[in-house]
Amino acid sequence: MIEKLSPQDIRRYNWYIWRFFIGCFVMVVIMLGLTALGVFGTLPSLRDLENPKSDQASEIISSDKRILGKYYFKNRSSVTYREISPNVINALVAKEDNHFYSHSGIDFWRTFSIIPYNLLNKKQGASTITQQLAKNLFSSEQPAHNAIKRIIQKLRELIVAVRIEKHYTKQEIITMYLNTVDFGSNTFGIASAAQTYFNTTPANLTADQAAVLIQMLTSTTRNSPVRHPERAMANRNFVLKRMADEGYISEGQANELKAKPLGLDYHQTNHVDGLAPYFRAVLKDDVKKILSTITKPDGTPYDIDRDGLKIYTTINYSMQQYAEEAQREYMRDLQVQFNSQWKGVKLSEKIKNYKLLIDQGMHQSDRYRELKSEGMSEEDIIHNFYTPDTLNMFTWRGDTDMVMKPIDSIVYCKMLLRNAMMSMDPTTGYVKAWVGGIDFAHFKYDQVKQGARQVGSTAKPFTYAVAIENGYSPCYQVDNVPITIKSPGAPDWTPGSSPLETVPGMITLRTALAHSQNWVTAYMMNEVGPTPVMELIKKMGIHNDVPPYPSICLGVFDATVMDMTGAYSVFANHGIWTEPTYLLRIEDKNGNEIYNYTPKVKLVMNDQNAYVMVDMLKSVVDMSGATGNRLRWKYHFTNPIAGKTGTTQDNSDGWFIGMTPKLVTGVWTGCENRDFHFRTTRMGEGSNSALPIFALYLKKVYADESLGIKKNLDFDLPKGGLNTVLDCDLYNQQQKGTNDVDKKLSF
Known part of the structure; x- marks a missing residue:
């Protein structure tokens, strides 16, 4: 037989219950105050909030x-809000934080209803998008196993989340979140994820592609569409359902998209790619x-x-x-x-x-x-x-x-x-x-x-350039025969020439360069000297050592x-x-x-x-x-x-x-x-x-x-026109005329 409680007993028990909740509330307020004061660790400053650090x-x-x-260090690139498809934003809000646009960083209803919500297989966490961003940006700690430490971590996230909401618009918050979140495969941020998994840009992600990426946020390993495609597809379909529930897509669209394959175009990037x-x-x-x-x-x-x-x-x-x-x-x-x-x-x-x-x-x-x-x-x-x-x-x-x-x-x-x-x-x-x-x-x-x-022979134009500077014409003729160059303090040098590639007889400098003739090139080196050639080569940007030897004309x-x-x-x-x-x-x-x-x-x-x-x-x-x-x-x-x-x-x-x-x-x-x-x-x-x-x-x-x-x-052409005669027939006529004049003047 159950003894009936007196009104005094009821009031006493109610007081115990209220004292418990009041005590918990006071404790939370005190913990929040101490956390805000930095007793449990330094919180981000106003400057940190304005310039959040993230590996990018x-x-x-x-x-x-x-x-x-x-x-x-982490494959992360940033994009602006306008460069992100609405499908991505809608999928994220529908799955992770459907009150995102109405709360101020903390969703109290979500926090207190999370247990029954998950019992109904709604698969939502307690943290808002802003809280998750706070954790991503300002906490490098792993979730603590100790209950007290874990509570302190969550309190820090709550305070930072509220501060973030004060300093940023909803668009800025969701953009920062999508730019910092981990998508697995050393891929961070929606830009890298879109490229890695679908070979596209964030702006072009379809609703089903967005759902595939957003479903990974719970666990990048367990929900990987590459390693566990069946689980990823089931989770994708859940996200599509949530998007329909929230009115972002119609139920018919959701059902149509659920029937599609994952459609991955996966290629993990690295520094070599x-x-x-x-x-x-x-x-x-x-x-x-x-x-x-x-x-x-x-x-x-x-x-x-x-x-x-x-x-x-x-x-x-x-x-x-x-x-x-x-x-x-x-x-x-x-x-x-x-x-x-x-x-x-x-x-x-x-x-x-x-x-x-x-x-x-x-x-x-x-x-x-x-x-x-x-x-x-x-x-x-x-x-x-x-x-x-x-x-x-x-x-x-x-x-x-x-x-x-x-x-x-x-x-x-x-x-x-x-x-x-x-x-x-x-x-x-x-x-x-x-x-x-x-x-x-x-x-x-x-x-x-x-x-x-x-x-090798790509050096030959340098010698010819010095010759042209010294007044030689491309039409100047040289007998293409072996030559030995004597240099003070150095052994004599006689270049070779392949019999099959040698153009015999008197040939022009133009022909010698066109057919890469060693003997004529060496002849011109002997005429102009190795030092001017070496100096020109260095002026033209060659950083390696170029000794002033005759053989540099052949590119040694x-x-x-x-x-x-x-x-x-x-x-x-x-x-x-x-x-x-x-x-x-x-x-x-x-x-x-x-x-x-x-x-x-x-x-x-x-x-x-x-x-x-x-x-x-x-x-x-x-x-x-x-x-x-x-x-x-x-x-x-x-x-x-x-x-x-x-x-x-x-x-x-x-x-x-x-x-x-x-x-x-x-x-x-x-x-x-x-x-x-x-x-x-x-x-x-x-x-x-x-x-x-x-x-x-x-x-x-x-x-x-x-x-x-x-x-x-x-x-x-050079400014003012070309002064040099390049037509060898005309050049020869001019040379003949000059020689005839010289002969007349000699009488």
């Missing part, structure tokens, strides 16, 4: 305003050096991987794509040609320094360093290199797993042809395309700016693709050297300019002489049988093009530098080590190993009318 990827932006790639990986690697080093010299307004240093910088470059997205495509298309075929020359040949007997180079390759490999760091002895490491293993190797058909001895993989890589090219506007110096190697994932060494190679010195391309731009730019430039400016995440670059410009030769050199280099392409004539008879170019091929000793390096009025493009091809090379000049010369890549690239550029690079433009 820095973007490399092309000249046509497209993203070439990113530098990041995308266009111009070699360029981006070089650029990153440059930007880091620049950032080390400047600081933020608060005195702290910039972080290229976290500060959301905008790095504006001169690279044209489409032209970069065409350059990479041209390389892939031709290098695949050239490697076949190369391999066929060495098929059946015992490499150790035919390649100089073979054992030394393979041994060096082994000691320089990542595998060797890793085994060494594990404490393995030299003997065991060598045994490891001679034990077959499954290795991932680069091929022009794609990466392939091969079973081979690691030492054989060293040989395989040594026998791979490498290639680099750079294309620039000679008038501005702006670099338009940069291909530093054949595959950045496997071979990270950049051959455009970092790797210097012997330049080393130079980078960047420097050689920049040097040839002097000819195309009326004698003015404009520094090859690829970085324009850097902005912080708020669009404030923090760095701006001004290229160096200097006058190297007068415009008359520069134009004469361009005209002579046109003959390399136009003259029948000349080294660059393949551009006409094989690739069918009819527009004005100038250029020069280059081939070094033993066919180790092949070069072609091509010029049009708006573009100068340098191409180099060779193996990692010079002792690995083509066995015949027919295949190893620059006209076969480098020129075709230039041709394929230029065809693609001309085909893209949006680039505005007109095909039939000719090089501009």
Whole structure:
């Protein structure tokens, strides 16, 4: 029998209950007060709220305003509210916080009703979008397991959420949230998520795509549409239902969208992905050096991987794509040609320094360093290199797993042809395309700016340019016979010339350059002297050492693709050297300019002489049988093009530098080590190993009318007209007339 409570007992128990709730309320108020005062940890200041910190990827932006790639600790990019599809915002609000537009950071009804709400399978958390943003922006702590600590964490989030609501509009809050939230796969923010999972932009996300992304917010791993597609689809359909419940879409639309597959276009990005990986690697080093010299307004240093910088470059997205495509298309075929020359040949007997180079390759490999760091002895490491293993190797058909001895993989890589090219506007110096190697994932060494190679016959125009400056005419004739040059304190030098490639008899300087004749070039070197040639080469932007020896006329010195391309731009730019430039400016995440670059410009030769050199280099392409004539008879170019091929000793390096009025493009091809090379000049010369890549690239550029690079433009004449006679028939007549006058005056 239950004893009936008296009114006094009821009042007493009610008082106990009220005291309990009042005590809890007071305790919460005290805890909130202490939290607000920072007793349990410093809260974000007003300045922090106005400038919330979040790891944000820095973007490399092309000249046509497209993203070439990113530098990041977390792959996060920011977008504005207008750049986000309403589908994303509606899906987020419907699932995560349906009272978002009416509360002030804390949804008390949601907080107290969360238990029954989840019992009804509504799948909502207690935190509002603003609270989640507060946690994302201002709390690096993991959720505490201790109940008291967890309560303190939640109180901090509540206070910060209220402060956020006071300082930001609802649009700003939801934009910040979507820019900072984690979507898995090292992807942060809606922009990166849209790109990673659907290969689109936030503005173009459909309702079902938005639902797929929003459903991941509960758990990026468990709800991953890549790892757990069935769960992701069920959750997506729940989000679509919530969107219908809230009136953002109709029930019919929701049912229609539920029937669709996930429709992923997934491609996880990393630092290697995308266009111009070699360029981006070089650029990153440059930007880091620049950032080390400047600081933020608060005195702290910039972080290229976290500060959301905008790095504006001169690279044209489409032209970069065409350059990479041209390389892939031709290098695949050239490697076949190369391999066929060495098929059946015992490499150790035919390649100089073979054992030394393979041994060096082994000691320089990542595998060797890793085994060494594990404490393995030299003997065991060598045994490891001679034990077959499954290795991932680069091929022009794609990466392939091969079973081979690691030492054989060293040989395989040594026998791979490498290639680099750079294309620039000679008038501005702006670099338009940069291909530093054949595959950045496997071979990270950049051959455009970092790797210097012997330049061969591409150096010959420098000697002819000095000759033109000294009054020689392109029509001046020289007997093409062997020559020995004597230099004080140095051994005599007699260059060779292939009998098959030698043009016999008296030939003009134009013909000698067009057919790349060594003896006539050496003759002109003897006439003008090595020091003026060396000085001109340095003035034209070659940074490597160029000794004043006669042999520099045949290109025995080393130079980078960047420097050689920049040097040839002097000819195309009326004698003015404009520094090859690829970085324009850097902005912080708020669009404030923090760095701006001004290229160096200097006058190297007068415009008359520069134009004469361009005209002579046109003959390399136009003259029948000349080294660059393949551009006409094989690739069918009819527009004005100038250029020069280059081939070094033993066919180790092949070069072609091509010029049009708006573009100068340098191409180099060779193996990692010079002792690995083509066995015949027919295949190893620059006209076969480098020129075709230039041709394929230029065809693609001309085909893209949006680039505005007109095909039939000719090089501009010097201001005031040309003073030099370029017609050799007219020149000979003038010379004959001058000689006749001299004869008469002698009587």
